[in-house]
Amino acid sequence: MMRDAEFERVLSYFDEDGDGKISPSELKRRLAVMGGELRLKEAEMAIEAFDSDGDGFLCLEDLVKLMESAGEEEKLKDLREAFEMYDTERCGFITPESLKRMLKKLGDLKSIEECKVMIDRFDLNGDGVLSFEEFRVMMQ
Numbered sequence: 001m002m003r004d005a006e007f008e009r010v011l012s013y014f015d016e017d018g019d020g021k022i023s024p025s026e027l028k029r030r031l032a033v034m035g036g037e038l039r040l041k042e043a044e045m046a047i048e049a050f051d052s053d054g055d056g057f058l059c060l061e062d063l064v065k066l067m068e069s070a071g072e073e074e075k076l077k078d079l080r081e082a083f084e085m086y087d088t089e090r091c092g093f094i095t096p097e098s099l100k101r102m103l104k105k106l107g108d109l110k111s112i113e114e115c116k117v118m119i120d121r122f123d124l125n126g127d128g129v130l131s132f133e134e135f136r137v138m139m140q
Contacts, residue, residue: 010067011060021057022047076136083135093129094119 014022014030024043031038038046047058050066058066088098096115103110110118119130122138130138 007060007064007067011063014058014063021055021059022063023057027058079136079139080132082139083132086135093131094135095129 011020011022012018014026016026016029017023024040024047027047028038028040028043031043044056046066047056047062050058050062050069052059052062052065083094086094086098086102088101089095096112096119099115099119100110100112103115116128119128122130122134124134124137125131
């Protein structure tokens with residue numbers, strides 16, 4: 001987790017005119033320098049989504065929320081990739097069979113019964129398989 005001083009450094013990097021706030025054009029330009037591409041309209045929408053006082057700019061507090069949100073999106077993406085590794089049948093669920101296959105690849109030999117027990121612990125709706133949402137709960 002970033003500390004306040006680190007967030008302030010990020011703010012000053014994006015804040016080209018030194019007014020303590022990030023405009024859509026500053027966000028767009030600084031992301032381009034970092035190799036990211038964002039259209040002005042997308043920058044405006046991103047700022048609008050996190051602009052706490054409605055002035056069309058991001059203050060330090062808004063920037064913190066934006067960066068924390070981006071961190072959550074990255075975690076969700078990583079979880080989705082992990083889920084897909086276990087969903088070897090590509091059915092949108094982790095079944096006892098697909099769990100057994102993945103665990104075997106990882107060197108952990110489990111029986112189908114052991115895999116069913118593992119799934120049952122986090123199978124919130126009792127359908128015998130793990131959905132992505134159930135997997136996400138399990139991983140938290």
